[in-house]
Every structure is written in C-alpha cells, then in structure tokens.
Amino acid sequence: MELAILFSGGKDSSLALNRAYDSGHTIKCLLSMKSKNPDSWMFHTPNIDFIEKQAESMHISLIMHETEGNKEDELEDLKQLIKRAKEEYNIHGIVTGAIHSVYQASRIQRICHELRLFCFNPLWLADQESILKELLEKNYKVIITKIAGMGLDRTWLGRVIDDSFITDIKKIKQKYKINVAGEGGEMESFVLNSPLFNYTLEIEDVAIIENQDNCIYDIKKLKRTEK
Amino acid sequence: MMIVIDLCNEELHSAEFFAPVVELVKKHNDVKIVHYLDIEQEDIYNSNGIIICGTALKDDSYLENLDKFEWLLYYDKKVLGICAGMQIISLIFGGSKLDNELEIGKTEAFFRNNPFNLKESEYVYVLHKLNVSCPPSFKVYGESKRCIQMIGHEKRKIWGVMFHPEVMNQQIIEKFCGM
Numbered sequence: 001m002e003l004a005i006l007f008s009g010g011k012d013s014s015l016a017l018n019r020a021y022d023s024g025h026t027i028k029c030l031l032s033m034k035s036k037n038p039d040s041w042m043f044h045t046p047n048i049d050f051i052e053k054q055a056e057s058m059h060i061s062l063i064m065h066e067t068e069g070n071k072e073d074e075l076e077d078l079k080q081l082i083k084r085a086k087e088e089y090n091i092h093g094i095v096t097g098a099i100h101s102v103y104q105a106s107r108i109q110r111i112c113h114e115l116r117l118f119c120f121n122p123l124w125l126a127d128q129e130s131i132l133k134e135l136l137e138k139n140y141k142v143i144i145t146k147i148a149g150m151g152l153d154r155t156w157l158g159r160v161i162d163d164s165f166i167t168d169i170k171k172i173k174q175k176y177k178i179n180v181a182g183e184g185g186e187m188e189s190f191v192l193n194s195p196l197f198n199y200t201l202e203i204e205d206v207a208i209i210e211n212q213d214n215c216i217y218d219i220k221k222l223k224r225t226e227k
Numbered sequence: 228m229m230i231v232i233d234l235c236n237e238e239l240h241s242a243e244f245f246a247p248v249v250e251l252v253k254k255h256n257d258v259k260i261v262h263y264l265d266i267e268q269e270d271i272y273n274s275n276g277i278i279i280c281g282t283a284l285k286d287d288s289y290l291e292n293l294d295k296f297e298w299l300l301y302y303d304k305k306v307l308g309i310c311a312g313m314q315i316i317s318l319i320f321g322g323s324k325l326d327n328e329l330e331i332g333k334t335e336a337f338f339r340n341n342p343f344n345l346k347e348s349e350y351v352y353v354l355h356k357l358n359v360s361c362p363p364s365f366k367v368y369g370e371s372k373r374c375i376q377m378i379g380h381e382k383r384k385i386w387g388v389m390f391h392p393e394v395m396n397q398q399i400i401e402k403f404c405g406m
Contacts, residue, residue, distance in 0.1 A: 001237070023238050023239045095239075102394065106332030106333070106352075107332075109331050110331045110332075113284055113329065113331065118237070118283060119283065120240060122243060123242070124243040125243075125247035125250075125393060125394065126246075126247075
C-alpha cells in the first residue's frame with residue numbers, strides 16, 4: 001500500500017515509518033506540520049526545520065505545512081496537508097507514531113475517515129521501554145531535544161538514547177512516575193541515524209534555550225557523515 | 228489456553244488492534260494467536276476461551292467471511308468479541324447490521340448489571356462505523372447515545388463490547404480471563 005507518514009523527526013514517528021517499511025509498504029512521502037504555537041496539542045515543535053535533512057538522508061519526499069497552532073484550527077490544517085498528499089502522491093493511508101494519546105489518535109482517525117484513507121498506528125499501546133530497546137536493536141541514533149518533565153534537567157538535553165539512558169530514565173520514572181519514552185510530553189527527540197538513513201547526521205552547532213517550564217536543545221547546524 | 232483472534236487484513240494494523248490485547252491476556256493465560264482465516268477446529272476444541280479482536284475502520288473484509296465464525300454457534304467456552312468481534316457475534320447469532328453510525332474517540336457509555344462490574348456511567352474508547360442489533364438470546368448490558376456498547380448471551384458465556392477495552396477499561400479483559 002502507498003502510505004504517507006506523519007513525521008515529527010522524533011523517535012516515535014521514525015519507528016512507525018520503519019515498521020511500515022518493514023511490513024512491505026511503499027512510503028511515498030513524509031508529512032510535517034510546522035506549528036507556530038510552541039505548546040501545540042498535536043505537533044512537536046523543536047528542530048522542525050531539520051526534518052528536511054532527515055528526509056533527504058532517507059530519499060523520501062517531504063511536505064511541510066505551517067499552522068498557527070490554534071487547538072482546533074490546526075486539525076483543519078492537518079486535514080489539508082493529508083488531502084494534498086492524497087492528491088499529489090496518490091496515497092492510500094497515513095501512518096502515525098501515536099502510542100497512547102487518545103486525543104491525537106482519534107482526531108487523526110477522523111480525518112483519515114473523512115478522506116477515505118487507512119490510518120495506521122503501529123506503536124499504539126506499545127510498552128514504552130520496549131520502544132526504547134527497539135531503537136537500540138535497530139541501531140538508531142536518537143538525541144533528546146526537549147525536556148519538560150519532573151526530574152529532568154538540562155543535563156538530559158543532547159543525550160543519546162542508549163543503555164545508560166534507559167537505566168537512568170527508569171530511575172526517574174520510579175521517582176516521578178514519568179513515561180520513559182516521553183509519551184506524556186516529558187521529552188522530545190530527534191533522530192540522527194536509522195536503518196532507513198543513507199548517511200548519518202551529526203550536530204555541528206547547537207544552542208540551549210531555557211524556558212520557564214521546559215528546556216530545548218535547539219539545533220543550529222547539521223552535517224552529513226558516511227555510515 | 229486462550230485463543231486471541233486477529234481480524235486485521237493488514238499486518239501493520241495487527242500491531243494496533245491485536246497485539247495490545249495479546250499482551251494483556253498473556254498476563255493471565257497461555258495464549259495462542261491465530262488469524263481468523265487460519266482458525267482450525269483443533270485450536271477451538273483445545274482452548275478454554277476465545278477473544279475476537281477488532282480491526283481498522285476501513286478494514287471490513289471479515290464481513291465477507293462470516294462463515295469462518297460458525298463455530299461460535301456450538302462453542303461451549305467463554306468468548307469476548309471486541310468491536311468487529313462483537314459485530315461478528317451479533318451477525319452469527321441472528322442480529323443485523325444497523326444504519327452506519329460513526330463513533331470515534333472517547334465517549335460516555337451507560338451500563339446496567341454488567342458482568343464486568345463497570346459503573347453505571349463510564350468513558351470508553353470507540354472506533355467503528357458499523358452498528359449491530361442485539362441478537363435473539365442476548366441482552367443489552369450497555370449503550371452510548373448512538374449505539375449498543377455491550378451485549379451478552381442469556382445462558383452462555385459469550386459477550387461483545389463495541390468499544391476497545393484494551394485502550395480504556397482494561398479490567399474487562401482481566402476479568403474475562405479470570406471467568
């Protein structure tokens with residue numbers, strides 16, 4: 001089936017893309033929403049401009065659509081984006097990286113139904129620690145780009161998800177009851193390498209932005225290196 | 228051994244509608260997983276219960292293969308049908324398809340004297356476009372404003388829920404495993 005991936009550049013949508021590819025589907029394009037609202041209910045915001053570099057490394061087309069990020073308007077914007085993908089790429093379905101958000105999943109299900117598209121959520125209800133371990137098994141390189149949870153300070157920014165990360169985040173979970181994969185918005189991530197990348201991305205320049213209730217690892221420049 | 232039946236036409240959908248139920252059942256029972264097109268009589272006879280999982284909104288291929296579920300008529304162990312699974316139970320036992328009434332997301336449902344100890348009012352997660360009637364020999368245990376949400380056989384241990392208990396109200400699956 002020809003599919004488009006709702007892609008944020010983070011680990012969940014990347015893993016969903018990976019699962020769709022491994023199941024034999026054809027990935028026609030990535031779809032990203034660039035929200036002007038940093039607290040968007042639907043769309044992740046840090047480093048959205050660098051998704052283009054990920055798409056280039058995977059040799060997959062990218063359609064980026066900008067939204068003001070108002071709670072319900074952004075859903076109409078998302079619908080227009082998906083509609084465009086259907087018209088331009090003749091896709092038959094959408095894949096998302098939703099894990100447990102009934103809010104996100106049900107709204108995307110409704111849009112897909114209205115546009116007569118299949119909706120796939122291959123990570124739905126998956127164990128969050130298993131997701132982290134699957135990233136390691138598949139040799140992903142993923143860094144943390146935003147933290148907004150109890151027990152997470154700026155030292156977590158830029159950390160690569162590896163065995164020691166999993167050990168440490170489980171300790172934070174025990175103390176503060178956070179989701180270890182950040183499904184509750186505790187953290188955001190950015191993928192620098194995956195099995196679908198033809199070359200790896202490396203960070204050349206970055207700035208730390210400290211806000212009142214979150215910290216962002218703001219990528220300024222990426223370079224490509226051979227795998 | 229509990230059989231959990233996968234209705235999905237696409238493998239990628241199985242991860243969403245089937246695997247989460249399997250994971251919940253595994254906590255309480257040995258599980259045999261099987262796709263509905265591959266069910267064998269031997270599997271059915273050797274099981275102590277069967278769960279028929281749901282599938283995607285656009286996937287209704289199971290409706291063209293209802294003959295694969297005729298074993299429901301004589302199976303004497305417990306059965307739980309989830310969403311499409313409840314539709315199958317209804318249609319096999321003489322119920323009918325009702326006008327399509329799309330339900331997506333979290334919705335309030337109202338229950339009475341149900342075997343899963345749900346409160347009179349509970350929020351449930353729904354994802355379906357086809358409704359079914361309550362078939363003969365079954366009674367209605369729960370409804371939302373739009374459709375029947377739970378049915379059960381009057382004498383046998385066969386239940387159907389239109390919502391997805393693997394998403395919200397997981398205790399239904401736990402309680403079913405312990406019945």
